[in-house]
Structures are given as structure tokens and as C-alpha cells.
Amino acid sequence: MSIAATQKRGFGSFLWDYLTTVDHKKIAHLYLFGGGFFFLLGGLEAMFIRIQLIKPENDFLSAGLYNEMITMHGTTMIFLAAMPLLLGLMNAVMPLQIGARDVAFPFLNSLGFWLFMFGGILLNCSWFLGGAPDAGWTSYAPLSIQSPGHGVDFYVLGLQISGAGTLIGGINFLVTVVTMRAPGMTYMRMPLFTWATFITSVLILFAFPALTVGLFLLMFDRMFGSAFFDVALGGNSIIWQHLFWIFGHPEVYILILPAFGLFSDIFSTFSRKRLFGYTAMVFATMLIAFLGFMVWAHHMFTVGLGPVANSIFAIATMAIAVPTGIKIFNWLATMWGGSIEINSAMLWSLGFIPTFTIGGMTGVMLGSSVADYQYHDTYFVVAHFHYVIVGGTVFGILAGLHYWWPKMFGRILNEMMGKISFWIFFIGFHLTFFVQHFLGLMGMPRRYWVFLEDQGLDMGNLVSTIGAFFMAVGVIVFLINIIYTAVKGEKPGDDPWGGRTLEWATASPPVYYNFKQLPLVRGLDPLWIEKTEGKGKMTPAEPVGDIHMPNSSILPFMMGLGFFIAGIGFIFQVDHSAWLIAVYAGMATAIGSMLIRSLKDDHGYHIHKEELEREAD
Amino acid sequence: MTDNTSTNKIDSFRKQKAKEEMKKQLITFALMIGFTLIAFAIVATEAMDKMFVVPILLILALVQVGFQFYYFMHLKDKGNEMPATMIYGGVWAAILTIVTLVVITWW
Ligand SMILES: [Cu+2]
Numbered sequence: 113m114s115i116a117a118t119q120k121r122g123f124g125s126f127l128w129d130y131l132t133t134v135d136h137k138k139i140a141h142l143y144l145f146g147g148g149f150f151f152l153l154g155g156l157e158a159m160f161i162r163i164q165l166i167k168p169e170n171d172f173l174s175a176g177l178y179n180e181m182i183t184m185h186g187t188t189m190i191f192l193a194a195m196p197l198l199l200g201l202m203n204a205v206m207p208l209q210i211g212a213r214d215v216a217f218p219f220l221n222s223l224g225f226w227l228f229m230f231g232g233i234l235l236n237c238s239w240f241l242g243g244a245p246d247a248g249w250t251s252y253a254p255l256s257i258q259s260p261g262h263g264v265d266f267y268v269l270g271l272q273i274s275g276a277g278t279l280i281g282g283i284n285f286l287v288t289v290v291t292m293r294a295p296g297m298t299y300m301r302m303p304l305f306t307w308a309t310f311i312t313s314v315l316i317l318f319a320f321p322a323l324t325v326g327l328f329l330l331m332f333d334r335m336f337g338s339a340f341f342d343v344a345l346g347g348n349s350i351i352w353q354h355l356f357w358i359f360g361h362p363e364v365y366i367l368i369l370p371a372f373g374l375f376s377d378i379f380s381t382f383s384r385k386r387l388f389g390y391t392a393m394v395f396a397t398m399l400i401a402f403l404g405f406m407v408w409a410h411h412m413f414t415v416g417l418g419p420v421a422n423s424i425f426a427i428a429t430m431a432i433a434v435p436t437g438i439k440i441f442n443w444l445a446t447m448w449g450g451s452i453e454i455n456s457a458m459l460w461s462l463g464f465i466p467t468f469t470i471g472g473m474t475g476v477m478l479g480s481s482v483a484d485y486q487y488h489d490t491y492f493v494v495a496h497f498h499y500v501i502v503g504g505t506v507f508g509i510l511a512g513l514h515y516w517w518p519k520m521f522g523r524i525l526n527e528m529m530g531k532i533s534f535w536i537f538f539i540g541f542h543l544t545f546f547v548q549h550f551l552g553l554m555g556m557p558r559r560y561w562v563f564l565e566d567q568g569l570d571m572g573n574l575v576s577t578i579g580a581f582f583m584a585v586g587v588i589v590f591l592i593n594i595i596y597t598a599v600k601g602e603k604p605g606d607d608p609w610g611g612r613t614l615e616w617a618t619a620s621p622p623v624y625y626n627f628k629q630l631p632l633v634r635g636l637d638p639l640w641i642e643k644t645e646g647k648g649k650m651t652p653a654e655p656v657g658d659i660h661m662p663n664s665s666i667l668p669f670m671m672g673l674g675f676f677i678a679g680i681g682f683i684f685q686v687d688h689s690a691w692l693i694a695v696y697a698g699m700a701t702a703i704g705s706m707l708i709r710s711l712k713d714d715h716g717y718h719i720h721k722e723e724l725e726r727e728a729d
Numbered sequence: 730m731t732d733n734t735s736t737n738k739i740d741s742f743r744k745q746k747a748k749e750e751m752k753k754q755l756i757t758f759a760l761m762i763g764f765t766l767i768a769f770a771i772v773a774t775e776a777m778d779k780m781f782v783v784p785i786l787l788i789l790a791l792v793q794v795g796f797q798f799y800y801f802m803h804l805k806d807k808g809n810e811m812p813a814t815m816i817y818g819g820v821w822a823a824i825l826t827i828v829t830l831v832v833i834t835w836w
Binding site: 286290314317318322354358405406409417418421 | 815818826833
């Protein structure tokens, strides 16, 4: 089937190829495309929010629509943009960095993507099917229980489906790193981005079940008359907050650790130096992940947990500043005395350091439980988390895209446009969010759709909105850059940056089996070692032999589609039982596909030694 | 000829190992059924005070989980350190969560 499909030409076969692919590099393209699409959607929602707040008592959006906007902006950016974009980069690079031919479970990799994509589409269908969710991205009970219409139902089922996809992706990466490292690639020789992928996957594995449980309880409360969060019937609405933040705090590390990893790789590459304090960096990452599970209640200081609980969580929270500080200083020390090359990837990385440090500083301020009573639910919090998530994750994604674009697509992004988009976005970002710290301290509350005139908030909000337009222009320049590069971009060869890690030892873009012969790794920064010894090429660890490859499959797509249809059915079956047909049809599609997958043996195929030898090196 | 004997030796060694493994599995299986019967018996006969029954049941359950992990899921075998680390990480995260919620609620 796969061979026939690749031999046909035209758009149909191109589409079929991507729908059925199990190749980690193509799945990376899918993740980047899907995540990029939702990023633009979330950005559009952000622009609507800022336009509404451009002047006092504006009526650009109605109050209800504003609630839907802020909910969808947050949910989309976190679950459907930032995480998939990071998963895309991990898919594109991590298997190459450990010298593997693919991930451990290529089929699951594809399934993870399609579940995410269909979950995201389901969530966004709400705009056209009676209104989007409007209870905030945290969807606190009892607000989320009482929210009329189907908005929150879309939130529950959309996130449930895409969350399952993320969980599958995380487990897949874990197994890949544990079992598929090339000969000689010990744990302490793995590049920091691979380490970050590994530890992030552990976080996904342990954090997402809490969200799954919370969403199930919410689903049963809303659709099937249970009362987990209904105080009047003996439930407890605080349980939602605990479950959500037991997931939610590790989630912010799921967003930031991969960025930390790729910044480490970028700083070391463009400073022409080994990463300073490699071991400390690895253990700092682990420590952040470990501590990340015992701080969730810092989001709940004002709930009334009592002074003892608040103090414990405050101290645990501040402890995280220590490993994070270790990282910041190690990056500075990596650059210290290096022969630094400043290009777009490096600019985003350099911009990240002060931005993220400000976000970390306000984080420690918020972590002080007594002071938090003042900051809670004001724009100070909004400013804080945009400094860490945009300044960390989004800057990281953009740095990573500039850095690995030649590896992923064979063409290098235009430097000039890269620098322009960085400066416009960077200035716009600080215009938008720096002033929000002060708006918050002056008492402007989060999530309100209007503010009153002459309360000292007019100027700040205007500046903030102007900044948002700068950010939009920065993103548009980046999009133009992508199109320009696709049409006219230079082809820089396999190793444009003087890379140190294994991904730069492959072709750009890599052949579908990545490595003809698995490379022999002789230390940290394996390619750099070979370069310094005058060889410049990896030593093969095995003779040329048959390569076992997985077959493409449409089943992951069908499973995603099935759950999507079933999700729609679940949402509307409360209105009319005829919708149960959709539940049954969707579940039949999904479970039928699983049955086919289980019962029909699919052993993949071999690329034979002779074919490999015939191909030009 | 020499080849043959050495493979034979390995074969008999493997058989020996497999036999021991099977024995262990069966013993564990029997023990687990025994534990389950005891648990049922304690509750059904109402022989003990509720104060004692609950902790005893929990301990029995814990031992069974241990058997499950170490004998049936082969955590005791070599080369399974990474899964073991992961499982204990998960157990740690779960315990932490439960302890915190219990303490916050009843302390
Ligand atoms: Cu947190």
C-alpha cells in the first residue's frame, strides 16, 4: 500500500502520504503545521482581547464573547499551540540526536498527533456550534458546572482527546530515549534537548492523568448528573482546583523544560564551546521536574488552605528558583569567553535570558503566599505568566525553528527577516506585558471585559494594546520569511552552523531511515569530537545491513476521527438521544480500527543492503 | 561437536532457570489467592474489630501489589531499573498528592 502510494504523484498522494505517515520527521511537520495553525488562531483571539481593552468601557466585544475569547486564547495557546510545537521539535530532532532511525513506536507517534489534532478541531468547532467555552482556561468549578450551553462540554471532550494524544506522545519519547540510543550514547552523553525531552515526557506521564481524572469528573457532573463538584449535593468544588493544578503546575514545566534544553544546545553551538556545567544542567532539570510536583497549591493560596499549608507550598515554590538560577548562570558561563556568533536563533536565545529572569523574579514574588493576596487575580499574574511562557516557551520555539529549519526542510530561514521579526516581536512583547505588572499592582483585575475611565488604567492599557500589534507584525514577518524561504531560500548544506550534536551528521533533510549505519558515539557533543580530531564525520558502529522500517497506516487517523465523532455525540446526546448514534458510530470506528491494528499483523518491511549500497552516499 | 555440547549446556541451564521461574510464579500465585481468601474471610466472618480490619486489608493489598510488580511484571529481573524508577516516581507523585490532600482536609 505504501509503495503504491509513494509512486503516484500529485496533491492527492502528497496528502495521503501525510495522513498515513509514521515517519517521525513527517509527523514533526504535521505537529508544526497543526501547532502553528492554532498559534495563529490563539494570536487572533489575543488581538481581539487587546482591542477590547484599548480604551475604557469599549464595546468591541460583548461580555459573553469576551469570556469565550479569554478562555479559548489560554486553552488554545497552552494545549494546542505551545505543546504541539514543542512536540514537533522533539519529533524532528530528538531521534536524530540520539542516533536512532525512528521513535520506538512510530504508529503511536502518528496516533498521538491525530488525537491532538482532532481534539483541537473539536474544541474549536464550539465557535460554530452554539458558543465556545467561557469558564476560563482553568475551568474552575462551580463556574464550569453552571456555564450554560455546550461550551464547557467542548472544553472537556476536546482536551480529553488531545490530552490522550499528548500522553501517548510522552510515553513514546520515554521509551525511545531509554531503548533506542546509538552505540556509545550513554545517558550522560545525551544533548540537553534530548534530556529535556526525556524529563518532559516523565512530567507528561505523571501530570496528565490528574487532568484526565478531573475532566472525567467534570464530564460526569455536566452530562450524567453526578455531583463531584456540586456542594449542594455533598460534593466539593475545591477538588477540581487541586486536580487541575496537580496537572497544571507540572504543565508549565512541560512547556519550559524543552525550551531550556534547546537554548542549551544553541548557546553551546553558537559560542563554539562545550556547555558549561553539563552535569549540573542535567540535575537541575531533574530537580525542577521533581519539585514541580509539590508546589501546585501556590495557585490556590487565597482558597483558604490555612497558613501552614500556604507556608509549605510557598517555600517549596521558592526552592525552584535555585535550579533555575543554576541554569541561567550556566548559560551565561557557556557564552563567557566563547567566540559568539549572533544570528536569529541566537537573538531569540539572548532575548530569552532577561525576559525569563524577570518572569522568574515575579514568580518568586507571587510565590510568597502573604504577598499573593495582593497580586492574586490581577494583571500582575497575567504579566508574570506571559513573561515566562512567551519569554521562555515562545522565544524557545522560535529559536528552535530558526536553528533546526535547515535540518527539517533543507533550506535556511532568511537572516534579515529573522532579525527584523525578532526585534519587532521583542519590543512589542515588552510593551504589551511590562506595563501590565503596574496595571495589576494598581488593582486591575484579570478577566474583566471593561475597565472604567480615569482610574489610572487608560494609558497602560493603550500601551499594552499597541505592543500587541507590534507582536502581530513580528509574527507576520516570520510567516513571510517562511514563505520566502520555501520559494527562494538558500540551501546551506548539511551542517550550516558548525553543529556539535548528532543531528548535524545527517543529511538536510535527513533520508527517511536517518542513518545508513548507526553512528558510534565517543563522548558528549559527538560530532564536535570527530571534527576536532580532523575527521568531521561519524564513525559507523555497524556494517551496512538491512534496515527494518515500519509500514505507513491510515488507522491512527481513523481512530482520531472516530473519537472526534463520538465526542460530538457525547456533547449533544443530552439534548436529543438521536445523537447517541454519533457516539456509537464514532466509537465503532475507533474501536474497529484498534481491532484491526491488534488482529492484523504488520511486521513492516526491510530496506535491503543492496538498495542502500546503490544509493549515492 | 563442541558447539553442540555447549548449546546443550546452555539449553539445560535455561530450562533449569525457566523451571525455577515457573515454581516462583506458582508459589506467588498461590500466595496471592491465599491473601485474597484471608481478606474475604476477615470481612465475611466479622471476626475482628473494624479498627483492625482496615489496616490489615491495606497491608495485604500492599503485599499483593509488591508481588504483582516483582514477580508477575518482572521488576526483580536485571535490566528493569528504568521501569522500576518510573514506577516508583509515579508512586511517589501519587503518595505526595494523597498525603497533602489528606493533611489539608483533616489537620
Ligand atoms: Cu505553578
